[in-house]
Amino acid sequence: MHPPTEHVHHPERRATWTELFFDVVYVVAIARLAHELKEDPTLPGAAAFAGLFVPVWWSWIGVTVYADRFDADDAADRLLLALQMLGVAALAVQIHDGAGTHAPGLALAYCGLRLLLILLYARAWRHIPQARPLAARYMVGFSLALLPWLASVFVPSPLRFCLWAAGIVIDLLTPLASRPQQRALPLSPAHLPERFGLFTLIVLGESVAAVVGGVTGQHWAAGSVLTAVLSFAYAFAMGWLYFDKKHATVHPKRRSAQVWVYTHLFLMMGLTASGAGVELLIASPPGEPVSAAARWLFCAATASGFAAFAVILRAMACSTGGRPGRDLRPGMLLGAAGTMLLLGHCGEALPPYVLTGSAGALAALPLVAHPSRGRTLGAGV
Known part of the structure; x- marks a missing residue:
């Protein structure tokens, strides 16, 4: 074994094959979250989706940030990562009715993941003297966050969810x-933006899978096909928009870097939820109005994605000391978010392809109006 013995700043470091393999299990978790939301597109279902998405996303963030600083890619790190993968798989299994009967199991799975992360930081604390101040703070903070999750196993709802919220808040504040x-x-x-880009690909892949799943088994009516094609155009435009700015600068020592990281939570949730909404829109009977649940799910999810990306762009502009007012894209994206919410409120009579077509056009507009210029990106957590 070759444990980490020092922290070396590698500007051009890339993701290892082990990290890429680790991401595979999150494909399953994201798919399970989208499926549960599709099965229950009501307000309580959306609240459960959001509440379950946060620990899944944060468990990925924890391992990703640790690996960026300390990963030795040795036998011990790989074995601990394998245990993390088992923990995420267990978390994915518990997502079905994760806010109900499976809530205790989900809480235990998340506790196991946090404990493994604490062990990773303990390893860094032992082998890297310069890492001890940060590793110690993270171990204390993550241990405190673990306690409410553990206590939630033994209490009923809604107190259980209050404890989950307390644990997540401590995790996020650490x-x-x-x-x-x-x-x-x-x-x-180089490494952290690459890892975020790979997770974004997982989420966008779920959107494409939703298009395929929505079309499968449907009659090839013109409206359904057009809805599916425009849904794909929306997902493609969002991917183009995101990866066009993947190389913009975020200074790792400025607070805007953490705004960049944390706002990705809402972007990832919005993209995942929009995929579930797409599948419901494609399945809408031809000639009949779209259900309010499907309409609101898609419109609110796309609005969340647009608004989150506007904040991400503004954070990158502030981080580089540029003049945010010169970039029109954040304002355009906020306008797009408002437009989608308006369609959700007033679009009872609109066919589904108008909703997906509007989302695709609004996502493409910033690309046409303001082509991006590539630079280098970094962030800090």
């Missing part, structure tokens, strides 16, 4: 309270 320690251990400006 990196924010550790900024001085992070400065001594900068993240790679």
Whole structure:
């Protein structure tokens, strides 16, 4: 074994094959989340989806950020990563009715994932003296966050969800309270954006799978086919928009870097939920009005994605010391978010292809109006 013995800042570091293999299990978890939302596109179902998405996403963030700083890709790291994969698989199994009968099992699976992450940081603390201040803070913060999740196994709802919320808040605040320690251990400006891009591909892949799943078994009516094609155009435009800005700069020592990281949660949720909405829109009977649940799910999800990406663009502009007002895209995306919410409110009579076509056009508009220029990106958590 070759344990980590020092933190080395590698500006051009790339994801390892082990990390790419680790992402595979999240394909299953994201698919399970989208499926559950499609089965229950009501407001309580959307709330359950959001509540379950956060621990799935945060478990990925934890391992990704650790690997960026300390991954030795040795036998011990790979074995601990394999255990993390088993934990995520267990989490995915519990997603079905994860806010109901399977809630205790889901909480235990998440506790196991956090415990494994604490063990990884304990390994870094042992082998890398310069990492001890940051590793110690993370171990304390993540251990405190684990306690409410563990306690939730033994209490009924809704108190259980209050404990989940408390644990997540502690988890999210721990990196924010550790900024001085992070400065001594900068993240790679190449590795972290690459990892976020790969997770975005997983989510966009779920949207494409939703298009295929929606068309499968349907009669090839012109309206359904057009809805599917325009849904794909929306997913493609969002991918183009995201990866066009994948190389924009975020200074890792500025607070806007963490805004960039945390806002990705809402972008990923929006893209995943829009995929579930797409499948419902494609399945809408031809000639009949779209159900309010399907319409609101798609419109609210796309609005969330547009608004989140507007914040991400603004964070990148502020981080580089540029003049955010000169970039029209954040404003255009916020306008797109408002337009989709308006369609959700007033679009009872609209056919599904108008909804998906509107989303695709609004996503493509910033690309046409303001072509991007590639630069280098980095962030910090």
